[in-house]
Amino acid sequence: MNIIHWSDWRVPDGKPLDLSSLPTLPDPRSEAQNGLWPARMNALAVQLNGLQSMLYACKTRGLLLVLQGMDTAGKDGCIRSVFAHISPLGVRAEAFGVPQALEKRHDFLWRIHAKTPALGEMVIFNRSHYEDVLVPKVQGKINRPLCEERYHHIRHFESLLHDSGVSVVKCYLHISKDEQKKRLQARLDDPLKHWKVQASDFEDRQHWRQYMHAYESALQSTSSDESPWYVVPADSKAYRDLFVAELLVHTLQGLSLTLPSPPLDLAHFKLR
Ligand code: ADP
Numbered sequence: 001m002n003i004i005h006w007s008d009w010r011v012p013d014g015k016p017l018d019l020s021s022l023p024t025l026p027d028p029r030s031e032a033q034n035g036l037w038p039a040r041m042n043a044l045a046v047q048l049n050g051l052q053s054m055l056y057a058c059k060t061r062g063l064l065l066v067l068q069g070m071d072t073a074g075k076d077g078c079i080r081s082v083f084a085h086i087s088p089l090g091v092r093a094e095a096f097g098v099p100q101a102l103e104k105r106h107d108f109l110w111r112i113h114a115k116t117p118a119l120g121e122m123v124i125f126n127r128s129h130y131e132d133v134l135v136p137k138v139q140g141k142i143n144r145p146l147c148e149e150r151y152h153h154i155r156h157f158e159s160l161l162h163d164s165g166v167s168v169v170k171c172y173l174h175i176s177k178d179e180q181k182k183r184l185q186a187r188l189d190d191p192l193k194h195w196k197v198q199a200s201d202f203e204d205r206q207h208w209r210q211y212m213h214a215y216e217s218a219l220q221s222t223s224s225d226e227s228p229w230y231v232v233p234a235d236s237k238a239y240r241d242l243f244v245a246e247l248l249v250h251t252l253q254g255l256s257l258t259l260p261s262p263p264l265d266l267a268h269f270k271l272r
Contacts, residue, residue: 076126
């Protein structure tokens, strides 16, 4: 059953990318099957759970999911839904905020590398090293050559992870500016969500175009076979979650994980 055509949304290596031409709404082929989405999501959750157990048992591979997107794009919600059926022992989520004093005194990948998955682990990055080529670029704090230098370091860093057994999958959650307006308004209208309101959400919104350009440049410069970027249409939360779940299950299945043989001869164990 093919509900999500996720491979169509892969960012081609090094080719120009125009986010304004890419949809934020579900693909019509998928929308036509929206009655099947809940059952498919449940099936994927079960598969993901089994694959996570295999990953842990084998300890030969790791998985890193990088989630990026504008404020309210749904990074937190996506993590909650996609990993809802996985044991909290089996997955680790890491969020990256504005670098603190010690982090600023290190290279920009220092704090990131420390949180990458060990073999057997599944890790989600809620924001990531990509903030370091988005925020300072939009704020005019890094020039073009420095930005290119950071892309270069990122490509090598992700290549190192790949060569060390860690699969890197990167999703840009693509929402429209109108959808963000609705979601920010919902936060302002709901007292239970007031704690989430940040001045930076409103400031960054004013630089929407600059952020889109910064994302286009970052995604097209760092998408590769080893660590591809996907532009996930994210105005629909259910579709976004299904997309990411489908992509992860496909990625984990591609690792051809096989359970290690038992270290002991189990025939010797007799229960009385
Ligand atoms: P979120 O918005 O993801 O829910 P926070 O409210 O903690 O989480 O916001 C994190 C903030 O930290 C965002 O505004 C993000 O742009 C910023 N940030 C993260 N990494 C960096 C970085 N390397 N440089 C500058 N700002 C960063």
